[in-house]
Amino acid sequence: MNFNQLKFVREASRQDFNLTEVANAVFVTQSGVSRKIKELEDELGVEIFQRRGKRLTGLTEPGKQLLPVVERILLDAENLRRMAEQFAREDVGRLDVATTHTQARYALVPIIKTFRARFPKVHLALHQGNPNQVADMVGQGEADIAIATEALDAHPALVTFPGYRWHHCVIVPAGHDLERASKLTLEMLAEYPIVTYDPQFTGRSHIDKAFAAKGLAPDVVITAMDADVIKTYVDAGFGIGIVASIAFDRARDQHLRQLESGHLFEANTTKLGVRKGAYLRNFALEFIHLFTPELERAKIQSTLKKYLANRDL
Amino acid sequence: MNFNQLKFVREASRQDFNLTEVANAVFVTQSGVSRKIKELEDELGVEIFQRRGKRLTGLTEPGKQLLPVVERILLDAENLRRMAEQFAREDVGRLDVATTHTQARYALVPIIKTFRARFPKVHLALHQGNPNQVADMVGQGEADIAIATEALDAHPALVTFPGYRWHHCVIVPAGHDLERASKLTLEMLAEYPIVTYDPQFTGRSHIDKAFAAKGLAPDVVITAMDADVIKTYVDAGFGIGIVASIAFDRARDQHLRQLESGHLFEANTTKLGVRKGAYLRNFALEFIHLFTPELERAKIQSTLKKYLANRDL
């Protein structure tokens, strides 16, 4: 039994049991993967993968039981490396943050600025995706930290911490009728074509919920994954926009006006998620602390340690 | 990083950091061990072991943090093998039971008889030792199941299940004065020289505690690790004996008489312990069930699973 065999098994389960894909993903030849997997199956005396003829089609019953343990071993192996690096080069390393456009473009900017100043030797990589992709990236160990408003809590492999709360706002072209409204209502918004986020993104679920609760069917004419695109279409006169208020910048968005709508939509909480059982470097803990300043560091650490060490050796 | 490197590291911590001993324990040459450990340290970029000149003297700070993870990886690797074997050869395998003389010689006999009939293809190995040794054997993965009355709860790596309760009894040579006593008291026992268990064994602590509570200083003239030896000396007239009542056999011990003393000493509970986080074969679970018949099997399984799977992958 060796780590490569285990790695191939895990990767096979991730690559839909296509060993050719596994080979590409781990940069070896397909024949090598095939051989190593068979070696492991021979050593253990059970077939891990179900086969139809020569193709792998899924996990066998033993395979289903073994896979979680395989994943745990590989995670621990990774943990060993990180723990060692923490000692070897305390403030040097790499932090992979998976997040959505909105967070990367607006909310994380000051946090990252502070982080960079504090840890100039840490290479910080931002990975963008929709909230589900963001969660998966961390769930699979491709990134260390996930930041998004949606989807993180639903991922079984993640622990989450609440970050900042924010509201949506309405944006309109300068001179729009709604600018003169004293207080916005959902009924008023429903009168106009709306440009807002894609269903998976940035609190869109709260927008839909608010309209649905009043029995309104808003006329959403364009959806996009980020506020920059939305603002572009609002500016071009396609309708009024609903975006995260943090995405509006009076200086930059001179043709647009921001209307308060905190009373219309439920507040959103942006969350941070990390993989259960994963060891985090010191600078990663510091990043989490920057994101959730009200949580003291010891609390963060003890929560993570619970998952890392709770097997009571 | 490979499993042998990790194995050598673990073994070094067990063999008091003597790599020559490690080499003997794992059947390779000392130079190989030395090299592999250095390889791992180089790869991780930290020294795991503290060195004075060329000798290893202990773990470094990083080493202390890494070791538990190393142990966990190796335990999981072993778990993989067992899980696979469980599927490959359902009722074939090996069960290593570590226990004390008293349990092996008396209490376990019927359990093992039933077990053997149910699993004729399982090789059952009994390892004897004192309760601390028994606990350690399981703690280190040398045995699967520990059975003893003492010490198991104190071992941090073990989960324990309560088995049967039993009492001590007093044994005397036929015709002894005490045979005519209507009801034994500790004061009466303290009048005679006593032959009983070694301090670590078989509920001896309860015996001492009972005398101490009354301020009595019993005259323990001979101690032994098992009832057979004790009975021999009682028979030879060295004193009265205090042994587990299960160890008295009227037919075999014709020259001796058993006197009830359940009211004098606290009852003992023999416990069974297994290593936290270790996967147990089906027949091992069955063995536990035979030992604790009142606990239903599902309860046992869920307790063990808690430790095996509680990292929520």
Place this chain on the structure above:
DNA sequence: TATCCTTACGGAATTCGTAAGCATG
């Protein structure tokens, strides 16, 4: 027929024991 897995072959890389060297207590 295109895709995917297995297997034989052989060069390359790794592994591991022997033996010599050196440090410690």
Place this chain on the structure above:
DNA sequence: CATGCTTACGAATTCCGTAAGGATA
């Protein structure tokens, strides 16, 4: 000086990519 660790060397083993073969959809 006995014990214990490191290192150089070289034989043995293992690894892994190429390429051919066979199975599936």
